[in-house]
Amino acid sequence: MEYVTSLLSLALIASAIRVTMPILLAALGAVYSERGGVINIGLEGIMIMGTFFGAVGDYVFARQYPALVAAIPDLAPAAGVLAAMLAGMAFALIHALVTITFRVDQIISGVALNLLAVGLARFLNILFFGVATQSPGVSGFTPVDIPILEGIPVLGPIATGISPMILVALLLVLIGHWTLLRTRFGLRLRGVGEHPRAADTLGINVYGMRYAGVLISGALAGMAGAYLAIEQAHLYFEGMTQGRGFIALAAMIFGNWWPLGALGASALFGYFDALSLRVVVLPVPSQFINVLPHIVSILVLAGFVRRAQPPAADGVPYTKEEE
Amino acid sequence: MHPVLIELKGITKRFPGVVANDYIDLTVLRGEIHAIVGENGAGKSTLMRILYGLYQPDEGSIEVNGSPVVIDSPRKALQLGIGMVHQHFMLIPRFTVAENVILGSEPAGALGRLRRKEAEQRVRELCRQYGFALDPAAEVSMLSVGEQQRVEIIKVLYRGADVLILDEPTAVLVPQEVDELFANLRRLREQGKTIIFISHMLDEVLEISDRITVLRRGRVVGTVPAAGTTKSQLAEMMVGRPVLLELEHPPVTPGEVRLEAREVTVAGRGGRPVVSRLSLAVRAGEIYGIAGVEGNGQTELVEALVGLRPVTSGRILIEGHDVANASARAIRLLGAAHIPEDRHRRGLVLPMAVWENVVLGHHSRPQFLDGAFVDRKAIESFANERVEKFDIRLSNIDVPALALSGGNQQKVIVAREFSFNPKVLIAAQPTRGLDIGATEFVERQLLEARSNGMAVLLISANLEEVLSLSDRIGVMCSGELVAEFRRGEATPQELGLYMTGTRRAGATSP
Ligand SMILES: Nc1ncnc2c1ncn2[C@@H]1O[C@H](COP(=O)(O)OP(=O)(O)O)[C@@H](O)[C@H]1O
Ligand SMILES: [Mg+2]
Numbered sequence: 001m002e003y004v005t006s007l008l009s010l011a012l013i014a015s016a017i018r019v020t021m022p023i024l025l026a027a028l029g030a031v032y033s034e035r036g037g038v039i040n041i042g043l044e045g046i047m048i049m050g051t052f053f054g055a056v057g058d059y060v061f062a063r064q065y066p067a068l069v070a071a072i073p074d075l076a077p078a079a080g081v082l083a084a085m086l087a088g089m090a091f092a093l094i095h096a097l098v099t100i101t102f103r104v105d106q107i108i109s110g111v112a113l114n115l116l117a118v119g120l121a122r123f124l125n126i127l128f129f130g131v132a133t134q135s136p137g138v139s140g141f142t143p144v145d146i147p148i149l150e151g152i153p154v155l156g157p158i159a160t161g162i163s164p165m166i167l168v169a170l171l172l173v174l175i176g177h178w179t180l181l182r183t184r185f186g187l188r189l190r191g192v193g194e195h196p197r198a199a200d201t202l203g204i205n206v207y208g209m210r211y212a213g214v215l216i217s218g219a220l221a222g223m224a225g226a227y228l229a230i231e232q233a234h235l236y237f238e239g240m241t242q243g244r245g246f247i248a249l250a251a252m253i254f255g256n257w258w259p260l261g262a263l264g265a266s267a268l269f270g271y272f273d274a275l276s277l278r279v280v281v282l283p284v285p286s287q288f289i290n291v292l293p294h295i296v297s298i299l300v301l302a303g304f305v306r307r308a309q310p311p312a313a314d315g316v317p318y319t320k321e322e323e
Numbered sequence: 324m325h326p327v328l329i330e331l332k333g334i335t336k337r338f339p340g341v342v343a344n345d346y347i348d349l350t351v352l353r354g355e356i357h358a359i360v361g362e363n364g365a366g367k368s369t370l371m372r373i374l375y376g377l378y379q380p381d382e383g384s385i386e387v388n389g390s391p392v393v394i395d396s397p398r399k400a401l402q403l404g405i406g407m408v409h410q411h412f413m414l415i416p417r418f419t420v421a422e423n424v425i426l427g428s429e430p431a432g433a434l435g436r437l438r439r440k441e442a443e444q445r446v447r448e449l450c451r452q453y454g455f456a457l458d459p460a461a462e463v464s465m466l467s468v469g470e471q472q473r474v475e476i477i478k479v480l481y482r483g484a485d486v487l488i489l490d491e492p493t494a495v496l497v498p499q500e501v502d503e504l505f506a507n508l509r510r511l512r513e514q515g516k517t518i519i520f521i522s523h524m525l526d527e528v529l530e531i532s533d534r535i536t537v538l539r540r541g542r543v544v545g546t547v548p549a550a551g552t553t554k555s556q557l558a559e560m561m562v563g564r565p566v567l568l569e570l571e572h573p574p575v576t577p578g579e580v581r582l583e584a585r586e587v588t589v590a591g592r593g594g595r596p597v598v599s600r601l602s603l604a605v606r607a608g609e610i611y612g613i614a615g616v617e618g619n620g621q622t623e624l625v626e627a628l629v630g631l632r633p634v635t636s637g638r639i640l641i642e643g644h645d646v647a648n649a650s651a652r653a654i655r656l657l658g659a660a661h662i663p664e665d666r667h668r669r670g671l672v673l674p675m676a677v678w679e680n681v682v683l684g685h686h687s688r689p690q691f692l693d694g695a696f697v698d699r700k701a702i703e704s705f706a707n708e709r710v711e712k713f714d715i716r717l718s719n720i721d722v723p724a725l726a727l728s729g730g731n732q733q734k735v736i737v738a739r740e741f742s743f744n745p746k747v748l749i750a751a752q753p754t755r756g757l758d759i760g761a762t763e764f765v766e767r768q769l770l771e772a773r774s775n776g777m778a779v780l781l782i783s784a785n786l787e788e789v790l791s792l793s794d795r796i797g798v799m800c801s802g803e804l805v806a807e808f809r810r811g812e813a814t815p816q817e818l819g820l821y822m823t824g825t826r827r828a829g830a831t832s833p
Contacts, residue, residue, distance in 0.1 A: 184435040191415055191426050198413035202427030202478075203398045306593075312417070 010157050012274055017158065018232065019277065020270025021169050022047070022224040022241075026248030027255065027262040028169075028176050029220030033092075034257060035180060036213025037193035038099055039315040041110030043221045044245025045117030046091045050084040050225020052121045055236035056128060057083025058138035058229075074164075077141045081165070081226045088222020089215050091117070096214040100207055103317035114245075122238060135236035138229070141165060163231045165223075172220070176259035189213055193311035196318040206318050221245065243294070247273075250297040254304055257311060265300075272296045325389045328353040328486065328517050329374070329405075334383035336369050343369040344380070345541040351486070356508060356518045358528040358549070361538035362561055362758035363729070367521045368410065370538070371488050374519075375407040376400040406484030408475045410491045416464035421446045423463055424478050449477050454510050467823070468616070469500030476507070486517045493527055497616055498786065498819035505531050523561070523759070524787075525554045537561055562759050570766055570791060572810075573774065577794070578607030580640075581778035582628070582659070582747045587637035587647070589620070589627045589802075596635065597623045598802045605747070610769060610779040612793030614786055616822050620802035621782045622664060625751045628780070629661045630654040631669075641747055655684055660745035662736055664752045664782070666729075670736040673725035677717060678706035680724045681739050688743075713738040714764070730761035737768055748772060751782045766792060786815050800824045 026043050033040040040046075058080030062069050069076045091113060098109045122132050129135050141164050149159035180186035191199040192209040200206050224244070229236045247269050254268075255261025272293040329351040336344040343366045351357050359367050372378045374385065376394040385392055387403050394400050397407070414423050421443045430438040430445070446459040455473045463471060472492060479487055489508075493501050508518055508531060522528050528535055529549050537544040537560040544560045558566040582605040591597030598620040605611040615621055626632035628639060630651035639647040641657045655661075663669035671680050682691060682702050691702050706720045715734045717727060724732055733753070740748065750769060754762040769792060773779055783789050789796055796813060798806045798821040806813075806821045820826040 182437055182439075184429045184431040184437055187418075187422060187426060187429060187437060191418070194415045194417055195413065198415055199426065201397060201409065201413050203396075203401075204427050309417075312415075 010154075012271075014158050014162075015277065016267070016271040016274035017166065018163070019273045020266050021163075021166055022227050022232075022244050023248045023251055023269055023273070024173065024263060024266035025169050025224035025227065026221045026245055027251040027266050028173055028259055029217035029224070030249055030252040031176065031180070031217075031255070031257055031259055031262055032189070032213045032220070033217035034213075034252065034314050035186075035193045035311055036189045036210045037196060037311055037313045037316065037318070038096070038210050038214050039106045039110065040092070040095060040214060040217050040221075041107055041246075041249065042091070042095050042113030042117075043110075043217070043248055044241060044243065045110075045114035046088045046218050046221040047225040047228075047241045047245045047248075048114075048117040048121050049087045049091045050222035051229040051240050052124060052135070052225070052236050053087035053222070054080040054084035054226030054229040055135040055138050056124075057081070057226075059136060062139065073139065074141050076139055077230045080138065080230050081223060084222040084226035084229075085219040086222070088218040088220070088225070090218070092214050092218020092221070095218075096211045099317065100210045100214070103319065106315055106317070118238075121236075125236070125238075133238035135229075137235045140231045140234055163227075165227050165231055169223075169227075170263075173259045173263050180259065185212075190311065193313055196313055196316075200318075200320065206320075210318070221248075224248070244273075247293060247297055250301050253308055253310075254297075254300050256309060268300070269293055269297055326352055327386075328388065330386040331370070331374070332384050332386070334370065334373060334380045334385075336366075336373060336378060336380050342541050344373070347383070347538075347541075347543050349536055349543065350546070351517060351519060352534070353517055354512060354515055355533040356512055356520055356531055358520045358522060358532035358535045359538060360521075360523055360525065360528050360535060360557065360561060362523060362760070363756060364540075364758065365538040365561075366541040367538055368490055371407065371490055371519065371521065374400070375405060375488060401482050401484060404483065404485035405488065406479030406482055406486065407488040408472070408479060408490065408492060410494070412471050412475055414463050414471055414474060416462070418463060419459065420457055420461050420463060420466075420474050420477075421459040423474055424459075424481050428482060445481070446477060449480055453477075453480065453507065453514065455507060467500070468495050469497075469503060472496070472500075472504065473507070476511075485515070486519065487511065488519045488521070490521045491523075492520070493522060493524060497822050498815045499823065499825075500819075501527065525557050525561075528557070529554060539563055558759065566759060566763065570763070570770060572770065572791070575608040575774055575794075577609040578776060580604045581607050581642055582749075582780060583638075583640040584624075584628065585638040585640070587624070587627060587639060588635045589623045589632060590635050591623055596802060598627065600637065601799075601802070601804050602637075603797055603804060603807075605778040605780050607746070607776045607778050608773055609794045610773050610781055610792050612781045612783065612789035612796045613799055614783070614789045614796055614818050614822060615799035617784050619799045619822075621751070621799055623802075624799070625661075625664065625749055625782055628654075628749055629659065652684075658744070658746035660740035660748045662733075662740050662748070662750040662753045664755070666732055666736055671724040671732060674723050676721050676723055677710070677715070677727070677735060678703050678720040680735050681706045681709050681720075681742075683739065685739070685743060709738040709742065713741075713768075730757045733757055733761065733765065737765055741768060741772065745777060747778045747780070749780045749782075752784060753781070754783070754785065754788060762788075786818060790815065790818075798822055800827075 026047055030040055030043055058076050061079035062076040095109055095113055098104045099106045126132050143161040144164050146159040149155045188204050189209050192206050196206045228240055233240060251265035251269055252262050254265035276289045276292045327350055331347060331349040334344050334347040347370060361367050373380050376396045376399050385394060392403060424446050425442045430441045432438055443459040450457045457473050520532055532549045534546055534548055536546040584601055584603050586600045586602055587598060588596050588600055589598035613621060623632055627634050630649055634647040638645050641659055644657055646654050686697060691698055713734045715731050754765050769779055781792060794810050796808045797804045798818055800822060805827045
């Protein structure tokens with residue numbers, strides 16, 4: 001009984017929401033990329049860039065403009081998020097260039113990006129901070145309370161003192177879902193991911209749409225990294241993404257390539273992630289708990305994959321020339 | 324208004340090694356249905372792609388409404404009112420009809436919000452105007468092929484085209500759908516649209532068009548009015564020599580049952596049966612034709628019969644031996660030959676030389692072996708003999724199969740499969756993609772094999788072919804044999820009803 005209550009405790013849920021965010025943001029990014037037909041397995045690497053540049057942006061801004069930051073403290077983390085998103089897009093641009101323009105295998109390019117990111121982050125960290133694996137501490141956003149929810153007894157603790165990035169992320173999910181389902185951009189992006197030749201014959205710029213999808217995924221995965229560094233750890237350290245970029249891919253698949261689906265899936269994975277961070281009372285070795293999120297994602301995907309409906313041209317490079 | 328809507332002058336288009344269009348002149352009049360006919364590779368699609376802006380001509384000019392134009396993209400073609408319905412549909416199965424139609428020119432409001440209702444309304448109006456039966460909110464994956472084609476046509480009309488180019492629109496349709504397409508095309512003509520219709524089915528061309536232009540090897544042979552032109556005249560223009568349109572089908576008394584399927588059930592992807600409890604029997608000296616819309620289990624049935632796909636239940640007998648779930652090799656050794664549907668994947672090893680391909684599967688016969696090694700001399704002399712007998716055009720037998728044209732590749736397969744006196748031949752789509760000449764050749768071989776007492780199971784999407792070659796015809800629909808006829812018993816229309824599942828009947832016994 002004690003286990004059960006601890007499994008549903010508010011603290012655990014609050015923690016689950018927090019650890020869900022980076023998975024969610026990256027999964028949302030993956031949705032954009034794959035809806036356009038480009039598998040972005042480099043998400044993990046982009047996230048690593050996001051963690052590093054998030055910390056750097058935050059740190060550098062606070063150093064450069066101490067007066068401004070003293071007046072408005074949130075500016076420093078905002079600069080970090082912006083830097084992370086730009087770095088994510090720059091990294092994603094490499095993926096786009098290599099896979100869309102030069103039609104290199106998308107998996108290979110993604111794997112290469114992941115390897116590159118690890119080395120690059122370490123190299124840049126030495127350059128910036130003189131040490132290999134960790135940045136100085138950085139400040140996060142001022143926590144906010146959600147006005148209506150905070151009054152409700154049970155939800156109160158969850159709705160107070162939360163990161164504004166959580167609210168932004170949830171908003172982005174809703175916007176993403178609406179965009180894909182209800183807008184011209186969404187229809188075209190999905191069209192390009194389903195049947196690029198058909199879209200092409202209708203005058204849609206297939207390459208342009210695919211670039212857009214990949215760049216958005218870069219921005220969002222960068223933001224996911226920034227969240228980890230700025231809001232969770234308050235610093236960058238090597239390996240802090242812990243494969244969440246891959247879990248995000250799993251969440252995207254389990255969410256059937258839809259933002260709201262990705263939200264549900266990310267929450268599930270986030271919950272187990274939180275469990276792995278917190279559980280001390282369960283009568284099992286901690287190593288087992290640590291691999292739990294990954295095992296859950298494998299099990300869930302193994303059961304789900306047969307019913308998954310990926311975009312028909314997902315992962316297939318497009319050549320403009322006929323036949 | 325100018326009576327001449329489109330004028331192509333001296334259009335020439337070269338691809339490496341071929342002149343696809345060789346100084347082509349073509350005049351299309353406003354409000355006519357103009358057919359373009361020609362064998363495969365005659366250059367029809369290339370010419371139309373030039374007109375639609377997908378290719379640029381190397382030489383020549385285009386006039387629309389009397390003024391010279393440069394059509395450098397489909398967008399430009401559409402601006403000039405020229406739209407194309409592609410040979411292979413360009414539809415997104417998971418989108419609705421309306422979404423497919425509007426994609427690329429969507430009615431949208433603030434923030435790019437799609438105006439769905441408006442889109443569906445506009446599609447509905449177009450359907451009403453031209454008498455097309457379509458539900459704008461239906462998902463395209465749920466539509467029949469004929470309906471999908473209507474979506475393609477609506478797509479073009481939605482973009483304001485006055486000229487519709489249809490590239491081999493009937494190749495994918497069953498007879499009823501062809502009738503409906505023609506009714507739609509006539510209605511479009513009544514409303515002032517101009518239609519360019521591409522085909523190599525001469526009956527159809529004569530039925531629907533006002534004027535006909537014949538292409539052969541990239542050149543215009545001539546343009547004739549449909550009225551007063553006969554099928555054999557057209558065939559001769561197309562091929563360049565007189566063609567026998569009806570092959571002789573001499574009476575043959577069928578012998579014993581050679582190939583039999585008893586209640587055969589085959590599972591497809593995901594375990595659902597794609598062939599259900601199907602029974603048929605093919606006798607020596609008989610061609611048994613299977614008609615059906617593609618994707619109704621024919622492919623899986625053939626694969627099961629030749630040992631390439633497991634049978635869930637039921638028995639397959641070749642001369643009385645049960646070969647259900649036997650290996651392809653064992654089945655071959657019993658004397659079953661197979662002309663596969665996908666000649667590139669299953670019929671040939673493309674990078675291997677013709678002499679190797681001609682003996683594939685027979686290479687371990689004693690006559691081709693010299694101890695443990697293949698006897699290259701023996702194989703080569705065999706290959707040369709086959710090449711001669713089957714009139715395979717090639718520079719020498721050392722060229723890889725991939726260097727041959729489609730017709731000659733098919734002849735290599737036919738030459739191989741007709742070797743060593745097979746008792747049973749399973750021929751899947753044996754003339755697909757072949758031109759009239761090569762088709763005639765393959766069909767002749769099938770008839771000859773029948774006269775020599777072979778049992779032939781013919782699976783073809785070409786209904787005319789099934790009707791003209793078969794002694795008996797079975798119709799497959801949703802994995803079942805829904806009807807069986809003797810030669811001459813059924814019309815194409817009737818077969819079409821069974822093919823589309825509109826009608827069902829108990830099978831007659833042989
Ligand atoms: N994109 C291409 N590249 C090279 N050769 C081509 C291409 N398109 C067509 N051809 C060649 O041009 C000739 C005419 O082809 P096509 O116009 O498709 O004929 P049809 O539509 O009458 O069957 C054929 O020999 C074909 O192989
Ligand atoms: Mg063609």
